[in-house]
Amino acid sequence: MDQLELVDRWLLSRLAGLVRRVSAAMPEFDLGSAVDSIYQFAWHELADWYLELVKDRLEAGDEVALWITRTALVTTVTLLHPIIALPHRGPGGAVRRHPGLDGLERLARGAVRLG
Structure with a gap:
């Protein structure tokens, strides 16, 4: 917990x-x-506040900010899963491989550059 900044906590x-x-x-x-x-x-706390406050840390590759962003996104999608249909199968019915941290990191960094 010592590595977490106030905004992370x-x-x-x-x-x-x-x-x-x-x-x-x-x-x-x-x-x-x-x-x-x-x-x-998702809209008001994660996007409006957290991502705006940590976008420089995300751009710099701060592992704590990346981990918290990933955790928030995965948790949000997990909470939505029983409520909405989430596509999880690709063509032919094979389950697609999860992009893992590297893929999510690229997505997070791309979002920071776009915003």
Whole structure:
């Protein structure tokens, strides 16, 4: 935890809150609340705040910022999985290989350059 900056700890705490809210909404079939919580986190906390505040760190290859960004994105998609259909098979029905950290790092760096 010593390597985490305040903004890193903030996002992880917000991510934990998101997991709690969605986990509480799902058994009640409150999909509206679950989706709204995911949307609010992804757009307003992850994109508007965290990624804007750490884009220089991401561009510099900061492993902590990259790991937290990846964790937030994977967790968000995982929470969405029971709610929406996520394509996970390529042509012919074979499951595509996960891009791994290298692929996600390239995507994250590309997003920083675009924004």
